[in-house]
Amino acid sequence: MSAPVLELTNVNTYYGKIHALKGISLTVERGEVVTLIGSNGAGKTTTLRSISGLIQPRQGEIKLNGQSIRSVSPHKIVEQGIGHVPEGRGIFPALTVFENLEMGAFLLRDLAEFERRLARVFAIFPRLEERVGQRGGTLSGGEQQMLAIGRALMQQPAILLLDEPSMGLAPLLVEEIFHIIRRLNQTEGTTILLVEQNAQAALQVANRAYVLETGRITMDGSAQALLHDPKVIQAYLGF
Amino acid sequence: MRLHRPNLLLEVLRPLGQLLVFILGASAAISAITVLTAFLIRGTRTDMDLLQITLILLPQVLIDGIVLGFMYATIALGYTMVYGVLEFINFAHGEFFMFGAFAGVEFLVWMQGQGWLPDGQGWLAYLLLAGAVGVGMLISGSISVSTERIAYRPLRGAPRLVPLISAIGVSFLLQDVMRFYQSTANGAFYRTFPTFGGFSERITLFALPLDDREITIAIQMTSIVIIVVGSVMLVGLNYLVNATRLGRAIRSVAQDRNTAYLMGVDVNRIIAVTFLIGGALGGAAGVLWSFRFTRADPYMGFFPGLKAFTAAVLGGIGSIVGAMLGGMVLGLLESFAAAYLTIFTRGAFGAEYKDIFAFAILILILIFRPSGLLGGKTTQKA
Numbered sequence: 001m002s003a004p005v006l007e008l009t010n011v012n013t014y015y016g017k018i019h020a021l022k023g024i025s026l027t028v029e030r031g032e033v034v035t036l037i038g039s040n041g042a043g044k045t046t047t048l049r050s051i052s053g054l055i056q057p058r059q060g061e062i063k064l065n066g067q068s069i070r071s072v073s074p075h076k077i078v079e080q081g082i083g084h085v086p087e088g089r090g091i092f093p094a095l096t097v098f099e100n101l102e103m104g105a106f107l108l109r110d111l112a113e114f115e116r117r118l119a120r121v122f123a124i125f126p127r128l129e130e131r132v133g134q135r136g137g138t139l140s141g142g143e144q145q146m147l148a149i150g151r152a153l154m155q156q157p158a159i160l161l162l163d164e165p166s167m168g169l170a171p172l173l174v175e176e177i178f179h180i181i182r183r184l185n186q187t188e189g190t191t192i193l194l195v196e197q198n199a200q201a202a203l204q205v206a207n208r209a210y211v212l213e214t215g216r217i218t219m220d221g222s223a224q225a226l227l228h229d230p231k232v233i234q235a236y237l238g239f
Numbered sequence: 240m241r242l243h244r245p246n247l248l249l250e251v252l253r254p255l256g257q258l259l260v261f262i263l264g265a266s267a268a269i270s271a272i273t274v275l276t277a278f279l280i281r282g283t284r285t286d287m288d289l290l291q292i293t294l295i296l297l298p299q300v301l302i303d304g305i306v307l308g309f310m311y312a313t314i315a316l317g318y319t320m321v322y323g324v325l326e327f328i329n330f331a332h333g334e335f336f337m338f339g340a341f342a343g344v345e346f347l348v349w350m351q352g353q354g355w356l357p358d359g360q361g362w363l364a365y366l367l368l369a370g371a372v373g374v375g376m377l378i379s380g381s382i383s384v385s386t387e388r389i390a391y392r393p394l395r396g397a398p399r400l401v402p403l404i405s406a407i408g409v410s411f412l413l414q415d416v417m418r419f420y421q422s423t424a425n426g427a428f429y430r431t432f433p434t435f436g437g438f439s440e441r442i443t444l445f446a447l448p449l450d451d452r453e454i455t456i457a458i459q460m461t462s463i464v465i466i467v468v469g470s471v472m473l474v475g476l477n478y479l480v481n482a483t484r485l486g487r488a489i490r491s492v493a494q495d496r497n498t499a500y501l502m503g504v505d506v507n508r509i510i511a512v513t514f515l516i517g518g519a520l521g522g523a524a525g526v527l528w529s530f531r532f533t534r535a536d537p538y539m540g541f542f543p544g545l546k547a548f549t550a551a552v553l554g555g556i557g558s559i560v561g562a563m564l565g566g567m568v569l570g571l572l573e574s575f576a577a578a579y580l581t582i583f584t585r586g587a588f589g590a591e592y593k594d595i596f597a598f599a600i601l602i603l604i605l606i607f608r609p610s611g612l613l614g615g616k617t618t619q620k621a
């Protein structure tokens with residue numbers, strides 16, 4: 001059996017004295033959608049930032065395709081295949097849609113390959129092609145989220161980390177975003193680690209899930225099982 | 240899709256056009272105000288025809304102002320670029336400028352010692368001057384990069400005031416290092432720019448008959464050289480920032496450092512490159528400055544630095560086009576103040592009060608429009 005795409009073992013991350021991640025372990029296998037759910041301040045964003053190297057864990061191991069990426073600087077981690085769509089989308093507001101997508105392919109020097117990836121992103125998000133010359137900062141929230149995901153796809157990552165892609169979007173758009181996530185996974189085989197507060201929707205697209213509470217993983221299992229777990233229903237699905 | 244790729248010609252013509260608009264616009268506005276003032280107060284001056292004198296002086300004052308404007312703009316770019324990526328005001332930039340000036344002068348003095356400086360005009364003179372500018376850029380660029388590495392980078396997570404104090408410390412240090420070096424090596428703390436290449440010759444542009452006199456409008460070779468070199472620098476920088484991969488990386492770091500990392504940008508390297516470019520531009524300006532005012536001294540960076548900073552704030556700190564506009568306005572304003580203040584006030588205020596304008600502008604801008612005339616916050620595309 002090949003190594004999981006992503007494997008975290010006992011990861012501990014601090015912000016100064018604040019102990020934000022208290023020994024997180026999780027795995028994502030190739031072709032899976034894994035979701036990480038939890039309430040505000042649970043440490044979901046910190047987990048993703050630890051993976052992509054924006055913050056260095058103080059302890060623990062992080063492996064991408066079996067290779068350690070801990071204490072590697074973030075721009076090198078990207079090179080190894082992490083595509084991180086950050087919380088709040090991280091669109092470059094003064095760059096055009098096209099330039100934002102170019103930034104996604106920053107490490108790519110092959111023009112033909114660039115055009116191929118661009119065509120693929122435009123096929124998934126036709127809206128981006130219509131707005132290609134527009135400044136990122138003037139896009140609507142939904143369009144910005146599409147741009148952020150499209151930009152990460154330009155990296156053609158081994159795994160896509162999505163941090164609350166549905167945040168701040170109208171219900172119809174939320175549905176569209178989740179639809180796209182499902183499609184990316186099912187038709188393109190993209191491996192995804194999805195962080196969400198919208199547990200209901202996340203559990204519906206995911207294969208497996210982890211529940212994070214104040215820096216610790218308290219539950220994990222198949223998404224279907226968690227969707228029907230009374231504790232999850234009470235805490236996160238709000239019935 | 241190639242439609243969205245930058246058009247090389249356009250990326251060169253656009254900044255040139257902007258420069259031209261800024262020069263013409265600022266010149267016209269300041270000239271109009273000056274002539275109007277002369278017209279209004281001419282009755283109080285019976286000892287001379289104020290309006291006529293104002294007009295006679297005008298062309299030369301404009302040329303001097305534009306030349307000064309190019310130098311301020313070039314220095315201002317250093318402040319604005321560093322601010323763009325770090326939101327930090329590099330107060331040691333004036334000293335990078337000073338080191339560049341000395342490097343250029345030392346290079347030419349050495350050439351003179353070898354007997355290689357030509358007296359007359361010719362391609363060799365231009366080549367040597369270009370060499371001096373190149374040496375100045377190299378030295379200033381290196382000092383700028385080293386300063387960032389040693390004195391700023393370790394403080395990046397600290398409160399804003401800390402790197403600022405560090406910058407002021409670097410400033411004093413560099414001044415004293417240069418003063419010490421010059422006094423031990425040369426016995427004097429300043430250096431004179433060698434005279435060569437016939438750059439002080441004047442070219443008559445045109446002659447105007449005016450009443451009983453004829454006034455000729457002439458421009459010094461020095462001025463032409465500065466205008467040409469300045470334009471090349473400004474256009475080159477615009478091209479680099481707006482139309483290259485490196486420029487895109489710089490802009491991405493300026494807009495969102497963390498996301499830039501996530502795109503695979505080596506952020507520390509980009510910050511170093513920004514210091515390199517800013518420092519090199521400051522060094523080029525330093526050589527031009529000592530070329531124009533014929534000397535370099537360890538404290539020469541203070542006022543031009545402060546005024547270029549004012550120019551950057553005036554245009555909108557972080558904005559490259561803003562720095563060009565602010566530099567032009569400030570250069571012209573200073574030149575006009577130096578020429579007309581004495582005449583208009585019957586000598587009550589001498590030319591030495593010219594600096595009041597620059598700093599009054601700084602205060603007014605900070606109070607009424609802190610984002611500057613062009614209002615950009617980050618190193619944005621023009």
Ligand SMILES: Nc1ncnc2c1ncn2[C@@H]1O[C@H](COP(=O)(O)OP(=O)(O)OP(=O)(O)O)[C@@H](O)[C@H]1O
Binds near residue numbers: 039043197
């Ligand atoms: N830059 C920081 N400095 C100090 N503490 C931080 C910082 N960022 C996050 N924290 C703390 O770390 C903990 C985890 O934060 P994190 O952003 O990972 O939560 P989250 O699960 O993503 O929450 P949300 O759903 O609100 O985005 C919180 O207690 C938070 O206050």
Ligand SMILES: [Mg+2]
Binds near residue numbers: 044045046087
């Ligand atoms: Mg979060």
